[in-house]
Amino acid sequence: MISIIDNPSLAEAGRQRMNWFVEQMPLIASLKESYRTELPFRGLKVAICLHVEPKTAFWIEAILAGGAEHVYLVGCLGTTKPDTAAFLASNPKITVFAKEKDAMEDHQRYLEMVMEEKPDLLLDNGASLILAYHKKKRDWIPLGANEETRTGRLLIDSSGYDIAFPVVVIDDSPLKKLLENAVGVGQSVVDGFMRATSLLLGGKRILVIGYGWCGSGIAGKFRAMGAHTSVYDIDPVYLLKAKVDGHHVSENLNELIARADAIVTSTGRFHIITTEHIPYFSDGLILSNAGHFGFEIDVDELRAAASRVDVIGCGKETLWFGSRKVFLLENANPLNLAAGDGNPIAIMDLGLGLQASCGALLASGRHGLHKGVQPIPVEIDRAVSRRMLRF
Numbered sequence: 521m522i523s524i525i526d527n528p529s530l531a532e533a534g535r536q537r538m539n540w541f542v543e544q545m546p547l548i549a550s551l552k553e554s555y556r557t558e559l560p561f562r563g564l565k566v567a568i569c570l571h572v573e574p575k576t577a578f579w580i581e582a583i584l585a586g587g588a589e590h591v592y593l594v595g596c597l598g599t600t601k602p603d604t605a606a607f608l609a610s611n612p613k614i615t616v617f618a619k620e621k622d623a624m625e626d627h628q629r630y631l632e633m634v635m636e637e638k639p640d641l642l643l644d645n646g647a648s649l650i651l652a653y654h655k656k657k658r659d660w661i662p663l664g665a666n667e668e669t670r671t672g673r674l675l676i677d678s679s680g681y682d683i684a685f686p687v688v689v690i691d692d693s694p695l696k697k698l699l700e701n702a703v704g705v706g707q708s709v710v711d712g713f714m715r716a717t718s719l720l721l722g723g724k725r726i727l728v729i730g731y732g733w734c735g736s737g738i739a740g741k742f743r744a745m746g747a748h749t750s751v752y753d754i755d756p757v758y759l760l761k762a763k764v765d766g767h768h769v770s771e772n773l774n775e776l777i778a779r780a781d782a783i784v785t786s787t788g789r790f791h792i793i794t795t796e797h798i799p800y801f802s803d804g805l806i807l808s809n810a811g812h813f814g815f816e817i818d819v820d821e822l823r824a825a826a827s828r829v830d831v832i833g834c835g836k837e838t839l840w841f842g843s844r845k846v847f848l849l850e851n852a853n854p855l856n857l858a859a860g861d862g863n864p865i866a867i868m869d870l871g872l873g874l875q876a877s878c879g880a881l882l883a884s885g886r887h888g889l890h891k892g893v894q895p896i897p898v899e900i901d902r903a904v905s906r907r908m909l910r911f
Protein backbone atom coordinates (compact mmCIF):
# COMPACT_ATOMS: atom_id res chain seq x y z
CA MET A 521 0.00 0.00 0.00
CA ILE A 522 1.41 3.40 -1.01
CA SER A 523 1.55 6.37 1.38
CA ILE A 524 -0.53 9.46 0.68
CA ILE A 525 1.55 12.47 1.73
CA ASP A 526 2.34 15.98 0.49
CA ASN A 527 5.94 15.73 -0.66
CA PRO A 528 8.24 12.67 -0.38
CA SER A 529 11.33 14.82 -1.06
CA LEU A 530 10.96 16.36 2.43
CA ALA A 531 12.09 13.11 4.10
CA GLU A 532 15.60 14.34 4.96
CA ALA A 533 14.21 17.59 6.42
CA GLY A 534 11.83 15.48 8.51
CA ARG A 535 14.69 13.33 9.78
CA GLN A 536 16.69 16.42 10.75
CA ARG A 537 13.72 18.01 12.52
CA MET A 538 13.33 14.84 14.58
CA ASN A 539 16.90 14.90 15.95
CA TRP A 540 16.16 17.45 18.68
CA PHE A 541 13.04 15.59 19.81
CA VAL A 542 14.91 12.27 20.05
CA GLU A 543 17.42 13.96 22.38
CA GLN A 544 14.59 15.06 24.66
CA MET A 545 12.52 11.86 24.91
CA PRO A 546 14.37 9.61 27.38
CA LEU A 547 11.29 7.60 28.30
CA ILE A 548 10.54 6.53 24.72
CA ALA A 549 14.28 5.95 24.16
CA SER A 550 14.42 3.59 27.15
CA LEU A 551 11.22 1.78 26.12
CA LYS A 552 12.65 1.41 22.61
CA GLU A 553 15.76 -0.19 24.08
CA SER A 554 13.70 -2.62 26.20
CA TYR A 555 11.39 -3.43 23.29
CA ARG A 556 14.35 -4.52 21.13
CA THR A 557 14.72 -7.63 23.29
CA GLU A 558 11.16 -8.02 24.64
CA LEU A 559 9.52 -7.66 21.17
CA PRO A 560 6.04 -6.91 22.57
CA PHE A 561 4.65 -6.07 19.11
CA ARG A 562 6.26 -9.00 17.30
CA GLY A 563 4.61 -9.71 13.92
CA LEU A 564 1.70 -7.32 14.54
CA LYS A 565 0.11 -4.89 12.11
CA VAL A 566 -0.38 -1.72 14.12
CA ALA A 567 -2.82 1.00 13.02
CA ILE A 568 -2.20 4.44 14.50
CA CYS A 569 -4.22 7.64 14.30
CA LEU A 570 -2.24 10.54 15.68
CA HIS A 571 -0.78 13.96 14.93
CA VAL A 572 2.01 13.47 12.40
CA GLU A 573 4.84 15.33 14.08
CA PRO A 574 8.34 14.47 15.31
CA LYS A 575 7.38 13.07 18.74
CA THR A 576 4.98 10.66 17.08
CA ALA A 577 7.71 9.65 14.65
CA PHE A 578 10.15 8.65 17.40
CA TRP A 579 7.41 6.74 19.20
CA ILE A 580 6.64 4.79 16.01
CA GLU A 581 10.31 3.88 15.79
CA ALA A 582 9.98 2.35 19.28
CA ILE A 583 6.95 0.30 18.19
CA LEU A 584 8.86 -0.98 15.17
CA ALA A 585 11.84 -1.79 17.42
CA GLY A 586 9.34 -3.87 19.40
CA GLY A 587 8.86 -6.14 16.40
CA ALA A 588 5.78 -4.67 14.69
CA GLU A 589 5.45 -6.04 11.16
CA HIS A 590 3.95 -2.84 9.74
CA VAL A 591 2.58 0.49 10.97
CA TYR A 592 -0.33 2.23 9.23
CA LEU A 593 -0.46 5.88 10.30
CA VAL A 594 -3.43 8.20 9.70
CA GLY A 595 -2.87 11.86 10.59
CA CYS A 596 -5.27 14.19 12.38
CA LEU A 597 -6.81 17.20 10.66
CA GLY A 598 -4.76 20.37 10.42
CA THR A 599 -1.80 19.12 12.47
CA THR A 600 0.34 17.21 9.96
CA LYS A 601 3.97 18.28 9.50
CA PRO A 602 4.65 17.33 5.84
CA ASP A 603 8.38 16.73 6.43
CA THR A 604 7.67 14.30 9.29
CA ALA A 605 5.10 12.51 7.10
CA ALA A 606 7.72 12.20 4.34
CA PHE A 607 10.37 10.92 6.77
CA LEU A 608 8.03 8.24 8.12
CA ALA A 609 6.81 7.24 4.66
CA SER A 610 10.42 6.66 3.57
CA ASN A 611 10.47 3.62 5.90
CA PRO A 612 9.12 0.57 4.01
CA LYS A 613 7.51 -0.67 7.24
CA ILE A 614 5.34 2.44 7.57
CA THR A 615 2.42 3.56 5.41
CA VAL A 616 1.37 7.15 6.04
CA PHE A 617 -1.95 8.76 5.17
CA ALA A 618 -1.54 12.39 6.11
CA LYS A 619 -1.51 15.60 4.12
CA GLU A 620 -1.33 19.09 5.58
CA LYS A 621 -4.68 20.20 4.17
CA ASP A 622 -6.67 16.96 4.54
CA ALA A 623 -10.43 17.36 5.01
CA MET A 624 -12.73 15.10 7.05
CA GLU A 625 -13.65 13.11 3.90
CA ASP A 626 -9.95 12.33 3.28
CA HIS A 627 -9.56 11.27 6.90
CA GLN A 628 -12.55 8.91 6.64
CA ARG A 629 -11.23 7.45 3.37
CA TYR A 630 -7.81 6.78 4.92
CA LEU A 631 -9.38 5.05 7.91
CA GLU A 632 -11.30 2.70 5.64
CA MET A 633 -8.10 1.94 3.66
CA VAL A 634 -6.38 1.01 6.93
CA MET A 635 -9.29 -1.23 7.93
CA GLU A 636 -8.78 -3.20 4.71
CA GLU A 637 -5.36 -4.22 6.08
CA LYS A 638 -7.04 -5.81 9.15
CA PRO A 639 -4.68 -4.36 11.77
CA ASP A 640 -4.11 -6.29 15.01
CA LEU A 641 -3.81 -3.26 17.26
CA LEU A 642 -5.46 0.18 17.06
CA LEU A 643 -3.64 3.07 18.78
CA ASP A 644 -6.19 5.82 18.45
CA ASN A 645 -6.78 9.54 18.93
CA GLY A 646 -10.30 10.92 18.75
CA ALA A 647 -11.70 7.38 18.35
CA SER A 648 -11.24 7.60 14.56
CA LEU A 649 -10.00 4.03 14.10
CA ILE A 650 -12.31 2.51 16.73
CA LEU A 651 -15.43 4.06 15.19
CA ALA A 652 -14.29 3.27 11.62
CA TYR A 653 -13.93 -0.40 12.62
CA HIS A 654 -17.45 -0.54 14.06
CA LYS A 655 -19.14 1.29 11.16
CA LYS A 656 -19.19 -1.94 9.11
CA LYS A 657 -19.41 -5.64 9.81
CA ARG A 658 -15.79 -6.84 9.90
CA ASP A 659 -14.40 -10.37 9.55
CA TRP A 660 -11.62 -9.97 12.12
CA ILE A 661 -11.33 -8.67 15.66
CA PRO A 662 -8.26 -6.66 16.72
CA LEU A 663 -6.49 -7.58 19.96
CA GLY A 664 -7.50 -4.23 21.38
CA ALA A 665 -7.20 -0.45 21.17
CA ASN A 666 -5.96 2.60 23.02
CA GLU A 667 -7.89 5.85 22.99
CA GLU A 668 -5.82 8.93 23.79
CA THR A 669 -8.36 11.74 24.23
CA ARG A 670 -11.36 12.88 26.26
CA THR A 671 -13.18 13.62 22.99
CA GLY A 672 -12.55 10.08 21.76
CA ARG A 673 -13.97 8.66 24.98
CA LEU A 674 -17.09 10.82 24.61
CA LEU A 675 -17.52 9.80 20.95
CA ILE A 676 -17.24 6.09 21.80
CA ASP A 677 -19.76 6.47 24.67
CA SER A 678 -22.27 8.27 22.44
CA SER A 679 -21.78 5.97 19.41
CA GLY A 680 -23.99 3.20 20.81
CA TYR A 681 -21.64 0.58 19.30
CA ASP A 682 -21.15 -2.70 21.12
CA ILE A 683 -17.36 -2.43 21.24
CA ALA A 684 -15.86 -5.72 20.04
CA PHE A 685 -12.48 -5.57 21.83
CA PRO A 686 -10.85 -4.00 24.90
CA VAL A 687 -10.34 -0.23 24.63
CA VAL A 688 -8.00 1.37 27.17
CA VAL A 689 -8.65 5.10 27.58
CA ILE A 690 -5.36 6.89 28.14
CA ASP A 691 -7.23 10.07 29.09
CA ASP A 692 -8.67 8.30 32.13
CA SER A 693 -5.16 7.97 33.55
CA PRO A 694 -4.48 10.26 36.52
CA LEU A 695 -0.98 10.64 35.12
CA LYS A 696 -2.23 12.00 31.78
CA LYS A 697 -4.73 14.35 33.39
CA LEU A 698 -2.33 15.67 36.01
CA LEU A 699 0.58 16.23 33.68
CA GLU A 700 -0.44 16.45 30.02
CA ASN A 701 -3.86 18.05 30.26
CA ALA A 702 -3.33 20.28 33.29
CA VAL A 703 0.29 21.32 32.72
CA GLY A 704 1.36 20.66 29.12
CA VAL A 705 -1.67 21.85 27.16
CA GLY A 706 -1.74 25.27 28.87
CA GLN A 707 1.84 26.05 27.90
CA SER A 708 1.51 24.76 24.34
CA VAL A 709 -1.81 26.48 23.62
CA VAL A 710 -0.44 29.84 24.77
CA ASP A 711 2.63 29.13 22.62
CA GLY A 712 0.38 28.28 19.64
CA PHE A 713 -1.62 31.48 20.17
CA MET A 714 1.55 33.57 20.27
CA ARG A 715 3.03 31.89 17.20
CA ALA A 716 -0.24 32.34 15.27
CA THR A 717 -0.76 35.99 16.23
CA SER A 718 2.54 37.51 17.51
CA LEU A 719 0.35 39.56 19.85
CA LEU A 720 1.34 40.92 23.24
CA LEU A 721 -0.69 38.97 25.81
CA GLY A 722 -0.37 41.54 28.59
CA GLY A 723 -3.74 43.26 28.97
CA LYS A 724 -5.50 41.06 26.37
CA ARG A 725 -8.96 39.89 27.44
CA ILE A 726 -8.95 36.11 26.87
CA LEU A 727 -12.08 34.02 27.35
CA VAL A 728 -11.51 30.29 27.94
CA ILE A 729 -14.60 28.13 27.46
CA GLY A 730 -14.46 24.81 29.33
CA TYR A 731 -12.59 24.76 32.67
CA GLY A 732 -11.70 21.08 32.85
CA TRP A 733 -8.18 19.67 32.96
CA CYS A 734 -7.06 21.46 29.80
CA GLY A 735 -9.06 24.69 30.14
CA SER A 736 -7.87 25.38 33.69
CA GLY A 737 -4.25 25.03 32.53
CA ILE A 738 -4.86 27.23 29.48
CA ALA A 739 -6.52 30.00 31.52
CA GLY A 740 -3.78 29.83 34.16
CA LYS A 741 -0.96 30.13 31.61
CA PHE A 742 -2.64 33.03 29.76
CA ARG A 743 -3.01 34.87 33.06
CA ALA A 744 0.62 34.18 33.92
CA MET A 745 1.48 36.05 30.71
CA GLY A 746 -0.46 39.11 31.86
CA ALA A 747 -3.78 38.47 30.10
CA HIS A 748 -7.10 39.36 31.76
CA THR A 749 -8.75 35.94 31.79
CA SER A 750 -12.40 35.10 31.99
CA VAL A 751 -13.91 31.63 32.05
CA TYR A 752 -17.18 30.02 31.09
CA ASP A 753 -18.10 26.43 31.94
CA ILE A 754 -21.54 24.89 31.67
CA ASP A 755 -21.01 23.24 35.06
CA PRO A 756 -21.30 25.73 37.98
CA VAL A 757 -18.91 23.60 40.06
CA TYR A 758 -16.11 24.23 37.56
CA LEU A 759 -17.15 27.87 37.22
CA LEU A 760 -16.79 28.28 40.97
CA LYS A 761 -13.35 26.66 40.81
CA ALA A 762 -12.38 29.17 38.09
CA LYS A 763 -13.62 32.00 40.28
CA VAL A 764 -11.59 30.94 43.31
CA ASP A 765 -8.59 30.47 41.00
CA GLY A 766 -8.93 34.19 40.32
CA HIS A 767 -10.54 34.33 36.86
CA HIS A 768 -13.51 36.50 35.97
CA VAL A 769 -16.54 34.21 35.52
CA SER A 770 -20.19 34.45 34.58
CA GLU A 771 -23.01 32.04 33.85
CA ASN A 772 -23.93 34.30 30.93
CA LEU A 773 -21.75 33.23 28.01
CA ASN A 774 -22.94 36.07 25.75
CA GLU A 775 -21.82 38.63 28.28
CA LEU A 776 -18.36 37.03 28.45
CA ILE A 777 -18.09 36.82 24.65
CA ALA A 778 -18.95 40.53 24.34
CA ARG A 779 -16.01 41.56 26.53
CA ALA A 780 -13.42 39.21 24.97
CA ASP A 781 -10.53 40.09 22.64
CA ALA A 782 -9.91 36.39 22.04
CA ILE A 783 -11.69 33.11 22.75
CA VAL A 784 -10.18 29.64 23.22
CA THR A 785 -12.60 26.70 23.40
CA SER A 786 -11.61 23.61 25.38
CA THR A 787 -14.69 21.55 26.12
CA GLY A 788 -14.38 18.46 23.89
CA ARG A 789 -18.01 19.10 22.83
CA PHE A 790 -19.64 20.24 19.58
CA HIS A 791 -21.19 23.67 18.77
CA ILE A 792 -19.74 25.81 21.56
CA ILE A 793 -19.40 28.94 19.39
CA THR A 794 -22.27 29.15 16.90
CA THR A 795 -23.98 31.73 14.68
CA GLU A 796 -26.19 32.63 17.67
CA HIS A 797 -23.14 34.30 19.22
CA ILE A 798 -22.44 36.59 16.24
CA PRO A 799 -24.29 39.61 17.75
CA TYR A 800 -21.94 39.48 20.76
CA PHE A 801 -18.66 39.35 18.80
CA SER A 802 -16.54 42.47 19.31
CA ASP A 803 -14.74 44.02 16.35
CA GLY A 804 -11.36 42.28 16.03
CA LEU A 805 -12.31 39.22 18.10
CA ILE A 806 -10.00 36.21 17.63
CA LEU A 807 -11.56 32.74 17.63
CA SER A 808 -9.51 29.62 18.36
CA ASN A 809 -9.87 26.11 19.71
CA ALA A 810 -7.72 23.79 21.82
CA GLY A 811 -10.05 20.77 21.90
CA HIS A 812 -9.75 17.77 19.65
CA PHE A 813 -10.64 18.49 15.99
CA GLY A 814 -12.33 21.73 14.99
CA PHE A 815 -15.90 20.98 15.89
CA GLU A 816 -16.18 23.21 18.99
CA ILE A 817 -16.59 26.22 16.68
CA ASP A 818 -19.23 26.06 13.93
CA VAL A 819 -16.74 27.22 11.33
CA ASP A 820 -18.75 26.47 8.17
CA GLU A 821 -21.92 28.09 9.53
CA LEU A 822 -20.02 31.19 10.66
CA ARG A 823 -18.39 31.49 7.22
CA ALA A 824 -21.80 31.11 5.56
CA ALA A 825 -23.27 33.81 7.81
CA ALA A 826 -20.40 36.25 7.16
CA SER A 827 -20.88 39.02 4.60
CA ARG A 828 -17.32 38.37 3.42
CA VAL A 829 -14.48 35.95 4.18
CA ASP A 830 -10.86 36.95 3.49
CA VAL A 831 -8.03 34.45 3.69
CA ILE A 832 -5.12 36.20 5.38
CA GLY A 833 -2.84 33.18 5.00
CA CYS A 834 -0.59 31.38 7.49
CA GLY A 835 -3.61 29.76 9.14
CA LYS A 836 -5.66 32.93 9.57
CA GLU A 837 -8.81 34.25 7.95
CA THR A 838 -11.11 37.21 8.46
CA LEU A 839 -14.87 36.80 8.71
CA TRP A 840 -16.78 40.05 8.20
CA PHE A 841 -20.09 40.57 9.96
CA GLY A 842 -21.19 43.97 8.64
CA SER A 843 -18.49 46.42 9.72
CA ARG A 844 -17.11 44.05 12.40
CA LYS A 845 -14.31 41.64 11.58
CA VAL A 846 -13.56 38.42 13.41
CA PHE A 847 -10.33 36.45 12.97
CA LEU A 848 -10.38 32.66 12.88
CA LEU A 849 -7.14 30.82 13.72
CA GLU A 850 -6.15 27.53 12.09
CA ASN A 851 -9.65 26.59 10.90
CA ALA A 852 -10.39 25.90 14.60
CA ASN A 853 -8.04 22.89 14.66
CA PRO A 854 -6.16 22.40 17.97
CA LEU A 855 -4.09 25.57 18.18
CA ASN A 856 -1.07 24.10 19.94
CA LEU A 857 -0.58 21.51 17.20
CA ALA A 858 -1.81 23.48 14.20
CA ALA A 859 0.19 26.66 14.91
CA GLY A 860 2.97 25.23 17.06
CA ASP A 861 4.83 22.01 17.82
CA GLY A 862 2.15 20.56 20.09
CA ASN A 863 2.64 19.75 23.73
CA PRO A 864 6.06 20.15 25.37
CA ILE A 865 8.33 17.23 24.53
CA ALA A 866 8.54 15.84 28.08
CA ILE A 867 4.76 15.75 28.28
CA MET A 868 4.44 13.73 25.09
CA ASP A 869 7.37 11.52 26.09
CA LEU A 870 5.17 10.56 29.02
CA GLY A 871 1.86 10.41 27.10
CA LEU A 872 3.34 8.31 24.31
CA GLY A 873 5.08 6.14 26.91
CA LEU A 874 1.66 5.43 28.39
CA GLN A 875 0.28 4.64 24.94
CA ALA A 876 3.16 2.29 24.12
CA SER A 877 2.87 0.51 27.48
CA CYS A 878 -0.89 0.00 27.08
CA GLY A 879 -0.35 -1.18 23.51
CA ALA A 880 2.22 -3.72 24.71
CA LEU A 881 -0.20 -4.96 27.37
CA LEU A 882 -3.01 -5.36 24.83
CA ALA A 883 -0.64 -7.13 22.44
CA SER A 884 0.39 -9.60 25.14
CA GLY A 885 -3.16 -10.95 25.44
CA ARG A 886 -2.38 -11.48 29.16
CA HIS A 887 -4.19 -8.51 30.59
CA GLY A 888 -7.53 -9.53 32.06
CA LEU A 889 -9.16 -6.59 30.28
CA HIS A 890 -12.77 -6.89 29.16
CA LYS A 891 -14.41 -5.88 25.88
CA GLY A 892 -15.35 -2.20 25.76
CA VAL A 893 -13.99 0.96 27.36
CA GLN A 894 -11.93 0.94 30.56
CA PRO A 895 -9.29 3.07 32.25
CA ILE A 896 -5.56 2.36 32.17
CA PRO A 897 -4.64 -0.35 34.68
CA VAL A 898 -3.16 1.43 37.68
CA GLU A 899 0.03 -0.65 37.55
CA ILE A 900 0.83 0.84 34.10
CA ASP A 901 0.43 4.39 35.40
CA ARG A 902 2.77 3.56 38.26
CA ALA A 903 5.33 1.68 36.14
CA VAL A 904 5.51 4.53 33.61
CA SER A 905 5.79 7.13 36.41
CA ARG A 906 8.62 5.16 38.06
CA ARG A 907 10.49 4.83 34.78
CA MET A 908 10.03 8.56 34.11
CA LEU A 909 11.31 9.47 37.59
CA ARG A 910 14.72 8.11 36.57
CA PHE A 911 15.24 10.96 34.10
Ligand SMILES: NC(=O)c1ccc[n+]([C@@H]2O[C@H](COP(=O)([O-])OP(=O)(O)OC[C@H]3O[C@@H](n4cnc5c(N)ncnc54)[C@H](O)[C@@H]3O)[C@@H](O)[C@H]2O)c1
Binds near residue numbers: 700788789810812
Ligand atom coordinates in the same frame (compact mmCIF):
# COMPACT_ATOMS: atom_id res chain seq x y z
N1 LIG B 1 -4.76 20.21 22.16
C1 LIG B 1 -4.24 19.25 22.91
O1 LIG B 1 -3.04 18.99 22.91
C2 LIG B 1 -5.15 18.45 23.81
C3 LIG B 1 -4.60 17.62 24.80
C4 LIG B 1 -5.46 16.93 25.66
C5 LIG B 1 -6.84 17.05 25.49
N2 LIG B 1 -7.33 17.84 24.48
C6 LIG B 1 -8.76 18.02 24.24
O2 LIG B 1 -9.21 19.15 25.02
C7 LIG B 1 -10.62 19.00 25.26
C8 LIG B 1 -10.90 19.15 26.76
O3 LIG B 1 -10.26 18.12 27.47
P1 LIG B 1 -10.28 18.08 29.08
O4 LIG B 1 -9.37 16.98 29.48
O5 LIG B 1 -10.06 19.44 29.61
O6 LIG B 1 -11.80 17.64 29.33
P2 LIG B 1 -12.63 17.83 30.69
O7 LIG B 1 -13.76 16.88 30.59
O8 LIG B 1 -11.72 17.77 31.87
O9 LIG B 1 -13.17 19.35 30.60
C9 LIG B 1 -14.17 19.78 29.73
C10 LIG B 1 -14.92 20.91 30.42
O10 LIG B 1 -15.83 21.47 29.49
C11 LIG B 1 -17.04 21.73 30.16
N3 LIG B 1 -18.15 21.78 29.21
C12 LIG B 1 -18.82 20.76 28.64
N4 LIG B 1 -19.76 21.22 27.79
C13 LIG B 1 -19.66 22.57 27.82
C14 LIG B 1 -20.37 23.62 27.17
N5 LIG B 1 -21.36 23.37 26.30
N6 LIG B 1 -20.02 24.89 27.45
C15 LIG B 1 -19.02 25.16 28.34
N7 LIG B 1 -18.34 24.22 29.00
C16 LIG B 1 -18.65 22.94 28.73
C17 LIG B 1 -17.18 20.60 31.17
O11 LIG B 1 -18.07 20.95 32.23
C18 LIG B 1 -15.74 20.43 31.63
O12 LIG B 1 -15.46 21.22 32.77
C19 LIG B 1 -10.98 17.61 24.70
O13 LIG B 1 -11.43 17.78 23.37
C20 LIG B 1 -9.65 16.88 24.68
O14 LIG B 1 -9.65 15.81 23.77
C21 LIG B 1 -6.52 18.57 23.67
